[in-house]
Amino acid sequence: MKDHLDLSIYPPKSQYKHSCKNIFFSYLPNNTNFQQGYLGVQQTKIAGILHIRKPITNPLLTDKIEIIFTGKEFVKWSDVEICNNINKKIIELSYIIWESSIKGVYQKITDLDLPFEIPLPDDLPDSFSFKQPVKAQISYALKAKFSKPTKYFGLKCGVKKVSILCPITRWNLPVRPTLQPIPMNGRRSIPLSEGVEYVANLDQTIFGIGNSITIPIELILVNMRVYVKKIKIFLKEYHQLIKKKFIHYDSEKVAKSEIYGDQLMLVSGTMNRYEVKAGLDLVSNNQRKPILPSVRSDHIVIWHKVIVKVILCNASKIKFEKEIKIVNSLCEEDALMITEERRKSNWSNWSKMDKLSAKAVYNLSIN
Known part of the structure; x- marks a missing residue:
């Protein structure tokens, strides 16, 4: 009882x-x-x-x-x-x-x-x-x-x-954005001569479950016949299971969002330049399947990619992608608490060492 x-x-x-x-x-x-x-x-x-x-x-x-x-x-x-x-x-x-x-x-x-x-x-x-x-x-x-x-x-x-x-969870301290943008790899099947220029960036490559990913995208449509129908953003999770030469591989989309062409806004003072900050929420509770953290063990590997597809009218689609790491990330409050605990612990250890050093010097002097 x-x-x-x-x-x-x-x-x-x-x-x-x-x-x-x-x-x-x-x-x-x-x-x-x-x-x-x-x-x-x-x-x-x-x-x-x-x-x-x-x-x-x-x-x-x-x-x-x-x-x-x-x-x-x-x-x-x-x-x-x-x-x-x-x-x-x-x-x-x-x-x-x-x-x-x-x-x-x-x-x-x-x-x-x-x-x-x-x-x-x-x-x-x-x-x-x-x-x-x-x-x-x-x-x-x-x-x-x-x-x-x-x-x-x-x-x-x-x-x-x-x-x-007895479930175990690993944690990371909050990841700070980088000062320099991190380019995403871009691929498309249309030549530059067709008049579409583009760039997409990330400001970090490690993200916490429950956080959001922001992807600044810039598009310049020189060819006025070309316009954006839709931008698709998703997180793809890859599973690789390995035993000697026997390998199983699969992947699935675990988070996604969309932006429609009529939601895009021209950059002020331009006729054909668009800038948009695409977003993707990594909240497991809102997804069909939970997002797993990235793992690399002897037999099981889990990794993730952010993928952006720009669907164009009168031109082939553009695709960006970047491998990222997904972790369980502490909130700022918990991170500050742990940092403060470490500071106090280090200060206490240094004080003890100083006292021991002083005692050792004293003993040497009287001997």
Whole structure:
């Protein structure tokens, strides 16, 4: 039975891979996940509490309880290509959080709360999952493992483990725009002699999920018969799954917007020059499928391109594209808080070093 009324600190049942109604996890108070800290920006850990609530008539018999944090990279091909499935462990960290006071003697546990903390290495990739056309994911899990006898006074023992999914998110500090515009690669099938000149730029190539991309586009239509019908802007996400020489590749549009020709405005004082700032919102909640962050692991690569198509009347379309990186980006407020924490930490460390140096000089002088 869960002791607290605040159900928000308990992970949903759907998150459990192996469950027991009398043994369960909770987040720390005032938290809604196990991850503590912004991985990739600051020192991060997994923290929570393991609760044991067994009846007196059926206690948990154990001499040791471990918490194990694991991460796996998984790819499932079709039934024909099943021999190429990937199920690779990328991390495993194990900590003993309780041990019998008498080694090898199994204790009867009915009511126990065990807090735990697991520091994470900085290079872990994000959790993610996609199912079409091939199932692939990087996932993490927490497992409580109980060292148990197979029988106790002739009775079989119960639960041996409880495990739960533990999503991990990587973060980036906010990315500042560059001082110089970054040209997008432009392609078209019409020669310059047809009288269409164009340029498109970005001011950065790393964008956060939830942010917006702004693309300044300039068009000069020397040929007065040519005009703009539509400008299409979209973010394309590419998935590449690799195992030796076996490679699966697919792509899909995960965000898009459009500008119609009659929305374009002439630059003041000109008759044929147009400037427009095309925009694209990277808000996963508004998309048919969530935008995944860019990933590069041993077997799974995810990358993104911004693509702009200018549909012209009486001329072939123009296409711009640029590979970009998609990340989970901190808001300015959180970034400032972390920067301030680092500053205070560095100042504290320097003060300690100064005191130690002063003490060392003093000791040398009296000797």
